[in-house]
Amino acid sequence: MEVEMSLDEDLRSLAARQHCLFTTDQAQALGASRSALDHRVRTGRLHRVAPRVLCLGGVPMTTQLRQWAILLECGGTAALSHQTAAAHWGVPGYRVEPIQVLRLRDGTYPPSRLGVVHHTRSLPDDHVAILDGLRITTPARTLFDLAPHVSPGRLERLIDHAWSHRLVTGRLLDRTLRDLSRRGRPGIRIMRALLAERGPDYQPPDSALEARFEKLLREDGQAPMERQVDLGGEDWLGRVDFVDHEARVIVEIDSDLHHTSISDRRADAARQAALEAAGWLVVRITEFELWHRPQEVVERVRRARASAWQRTGS
Incomplete structure (x- = not known):
């Protein structure tokens, strides 16, 4: 009995x-046999979350707990990844569940009933961050992992969102590209093309409206325009x-949110x-026109x- 009580104390x-x-x-390293576990x-003191992961009895099985459990199940080098990582970093359109995890390809493991396990040949330490105590792939690595699973247009928007929210930089993305750039890796070709198009000093759109306007110009065959520019020297005219x-x-671009009040219009x-x-010749475009009258x-x-x-005689 004393041995059992001591084991229970050690497990707790x-x-x-x-x-x-x-x-x-x-x-088992603490001396627990399979039959003891x-x-x-059976008696409710423990709950089997997965074949190799146990939980104290009576603890509610939350999404957070499942994430901890799958990381334990997959070993110390594993990290939350793909859509789960994107959700943690606040990328729109992604949810934590179904939980996805990335682990090194260093053995044969059965599928997890807690989520989806992806395998990789390379997961350097600087591709992993700690967020709320959880091991999770960095935003840059997450973009590369998502690349084979989304359309090029969606991938562009993901890159711009992460860049504009300062989750990534051009240099960080380039370094991750070098880390992962190997022949045959899914998604590398499109990532290389999108990063080459942007360059390390790219300034992403601050909003969906700016991205929409740039897309309309591009599709119309017009030359791009420089975005978010401060005009004027000592007599500063403002940022346009x-x-x-x-x-x-x-x-x-006049958004519905910031350009509709009397004071805004004034x-x-x-x-x-x-x-x-x-x-300067100023063209004002409303949010409605941008989405519903693109040709205009x-x-x-x-x-x-x-x-x-014509006015300048050029």
């Missing part, structure tokens, strides 16, 4: 350090959304007057650029 102490969980290997499961410096054309009018006085938008911008060139 171990579980207390691991969110109420432990593996059968850890328990099975007996504790898009600029064509050669044609001296400015495009301002401020917009005053700034536009200052910009026009400084020789590109035609207005094209006409503005053409008239600006």
Whole structure:
């Protein structure tokens, strides 16, 4: 009886350090036999979360606990990954469950009933972060892991979101590309192309509206415009959304949220007057027009650029 009580105390102490969980290997290292563990499961003192992972009896099985459990099941080098990692980093459109984990390809393991286990030949330490105590792939590594599973357009949006929210940088993505760049790795070709197109000093769109406008210009065959530019020297005119410096054309995107009140409209009018006085042609586009009248938008911008060139005599 004393031996049993001592074992129970040791197991509880171990579980207390691991969110109420432990593996059968850890328990056996403390002297627990398989039959002793099975007996504790039958009597409710323990609960079998997975074939090799046990939990203290009576502990509710939450999503957080399942994440801890699958990491224990997969070993110390494993990390939450793919859509689960994306959800933890706040990437829109992703959820934690079904839980996905990445582990090194260092043996043969049965599928996990707790989630989806992916295997990789390379998972360097700097591809893993600790978030809320959980091992999780970094945002940069997560993008590379998602690359084979999403469309190129979706991947572009994921990169821009992570970049604009300062989850990644161009240099960090380039370093991750070098780490993973091997012949035949799924998703590497498209990632290489998208990163080459952007360059290390790329400035991603600050909003979906800016991304939408850039896409419309690109599809219309127009030259891109520089985004988020401060105009004016000592007499600062403000930061504008898009600029064509050669044609001296400015495009301002008026969102429904920030440009509909009387004070917003008054401020917009005053700034536009200052910009026009400084020789700029200003095109204002509403959020509604951007989404529902795209052809009208590109035609207005094209006409503005053409008239600006005629005005300057170029």
